[in-house]
Amino acid sequence: MTEVQEAKITKILPSRDMVSKKTSIEISLDNPQRQIVLGSYTKVYFENVEGEVGLIVPNQAILSTFGMPQVLVIDGKKAQLKRIEILKQNDQFSQIS
Numbered sequence: 001m002t003e004v005q006e007a008k009i010t011k012i013l014p015s016r017d018m019v020s021k022k023t024s025i026e027i028s029l030d031n032p033q034r035q036i037v038l039g040s041y042t043k044v045y046f047e048n049v050e051g052e053v054g055l056i057v058p059n060q061a062i063l064s065t066f067g068m069p070q071v072l073v074i075d076g077k078k079a080q081l082k083r084i085e086i087l088k089q090n091d092q093f094s095q096i097s
Helices: none
Strands: 008-017 022-028 055-058 063-065 068-075 078-083 086-089 093-096
Antiparallel strands (some): 008 022
């Protein structure tokens, strides 16, 4: 089946393969004709509707120093605080730049 269908990411699972950089997500989409069955594989392409480019991080990863949002970034063997801008946020994740 070659079809474009809109879906919503409902969960990004915390486990991640550190070698391939792959992670598992849960999506919600309409399946009225039951063409998608349990165990199906697909290719998923993400599009940011508003056109903003950013990184998605869990809200717990965002630190605040003097009211400025920051995240820890690994540079070699050192962790450094990096100031960020929060573009969007929901109850679990933030899109940052």
